[in-house]
Amino acid sequence: MNVLCGYNVNIDSVYRISGTEISELLDTFQAAEILEKIENPPGIIISESDFVAGLAYCMKEGSGAEWLVFEKSVFEFLKSRYFGKSIVRMGGNAGIMANALSQLGASRVVPNVAVPSKTQISLFSKKAVYLPEASNSFKRDGGTTPEENNSNLSSSQEPIHFVFDFSEGEVFSLYGTEVKVPRENRFIATCDHLNLRLFVSPAFEQYALQHACEFDGVLISGFHLLIETYPDGSTYKTILDNTLSRLRNWKARNDKLRIHLEFGHFASKEIANSVFLRFAKLSDSLGMNEDELAIFYNLHGVPGEGLHNMEAEAIADAAFRLASRNGLKKIFIHTREFVLTVFKPNFTSNSEPDSENPVNVRTSGEVDNPENPENPESPALQREAGEKLEALDFGVRCAAAYAASGRLEGREFVEEEASKLQESAFGREQLEAFLKAFNGKTLGQGAYAFRKGYVFCILPTLLSRYPVTTVGLGDTLAAGIFLRGLELDVQT
Incomplete structure (x- = not known):
């Protein structure tokens, strides 16, 4: 990739x-x-x-x-x-x-270096980074x-x-x-x-434009660093306009390009909302932690207490509302104890998203029909949920291995380090709460549910009792999930 x-x-x-x-x-x-x-x-x-x-x-x-x-x-x-x-x-x-x-x-990984x-x-x-x-x-x-x-x-x-x-x-x-x-x-x-x-170096600008058709994905971040007004009188809005234009140019050259936007801790709610609303539909996926999710209260309406306390039901509800109200393809929330994603599946549902209540009202005959993709037992739903859980699992293992060792030395190393670690007990408790709240089904170590045109998936994290580092874990997890997701997209 x-x-x-x-x-x-x-x-x-x-x-x-x-x-x-x-x-x-x-x-x-x-x-x-x-x-x-x-x-x-x-x-x-x-x-x-x-x-x-x-x-x-x-x-x-x-x-x-x-x-x-x-x-x-x-x-x-x-x-x-x-x-x-x-x-x-x-x-x-x-x-x-x-x-x-x-x-x-x-x-090949090409970063922008100011x-x-x-x-x-x-x-x-030194493995795959190209400057x-x-x-x-x-x-x-x-x-x-x-x-x-x-x-x-x-x-x-x-x-x-x-x-x-x-x-x-x-x-x-x-x-x-x-x-x-x-x-x-x-x-x-x-x-x-x-x-x-969000300064873009001439080298990165030129290379990305000329080689956009050769790339599978784009990871963008750093928007939380923006400030409302700069010393020269310019504002963050111009920067967002330029960034959006650049991404559209890349997409025009490669319509298969997958864009993931990773959020951060915004000092300004105004800037956070502007970034979300401008990039929601262009991005193929968005990522954030529970505190960053809480800043969008005006968009999802879920009280912050449940989000800050890492309650799976509250986080899933807030993520679903953000997705359904803004036409998101996929959003994932990473916490210390579990990761959760809400995404629009490839199969078609006749139901329309209900932004206020994620309960899907169906007759028992429709739901029980094994050919209905909304049936939790349907092969189509299980396949899509399984792929997303596999990507989440890879990201979780990468972050856990990095926390425990301070290093990432390839996939065998990740598997070896992750196998020594314990699953989050609180994360497992929240998975059980998720199953009850959304009438979900277990799949491997995770669980999934279908509500109003969206699939929810949840997976507990792995925790190191004596972490070597706690910096960069969210970024490592996001990179792992994104990479494995790209690989699975190619396979299917």
Whole structure:
């Protein structure tokens, strides 16, 4: 399988900071300035004191946050002080998914790379990732970078996300007051102005356009990084228009191209809704976690409590409503405990989707007819549900193996690592609740149900008791599901 991956690829510089270190750092700044910024967090970083206040605030509250860095001197401060002693790894949804696809057996994976620095390139998988170069004529005609803003951060600056992990129980001194960190979390100082615009490199733009007919799928992500207004006065709406136009051009050259859009944590509900509504019908599938699903309450109407608590009935209901009301082909929701997909099957149903109530009213004779594809025992329904569950299972195993080992070394490695892990007990409980709520049927380790023109499938995840990493699991799972889904589409 050949796959294009856009749009956000960056470098993650991960450093675990101790209470002693933050205490020493705080002592180098004026107490009044830091305390005022802790009381009224600026939310962005234009000075070193903004960074220190943000980090201290998150450690004090045990909360997580990501603030953008808008000043080159702060970038240099962070890089010189922490980069050399950090764990440097691939960052960005597109970068993580590209590496996962490469390691899992894709034939060719072409990612969009905003700044192909030596460090960034070194973080890519060597198996199937291909980084094209743009011709001189294409460089002149397209792919221009946005104007640099007043921050003096260069548009060619390496996109680095400085991730500061801190542990529960760490103690530090906040100008004479002892503070104990209430829970483990992280503070991220992000120096990444090109990915905030979904910048497309000339090399990627040219290659994708010229070779669209050779690709099987496109994984797109990074939309959660968009902001409402940029320093040059432009808005996210123009970026969405350009992205939509680009995807349509690819589809026009290859109508078999499968597009999957993976969501992220949006700071703006307005932007999240715009992305969903603009890309819903063009995309062949959408992916998100339960918290990201909750942000679309205005579109599905399911209260957030059940979604945040990972209740299968609530999540299935919300996903169904999103799908049926917006003409989605497929949506899948990944949680820590289970994965669930809602999709429009290939067989034709005479019933129309009911966005308010997913119960399909049929006479007993119609439902019991084994030739009726809506009958849970029908071969057509079982075949389609089985394929989707197989793709979900592959994604679950990939994410579990990665969590347990921190590596993906091919499919045999995935199977070996996954076989050592335990199924989520809570996920199994939710599968049982799903069966009762939707009159579903078990199939292998998962279950499925048919309601009003859509098929629901659910599968518990596999959990590692002592995970090596928890970063990138959703992206790894999404890449695995997408890749296996493409393979099964070709086989059928």
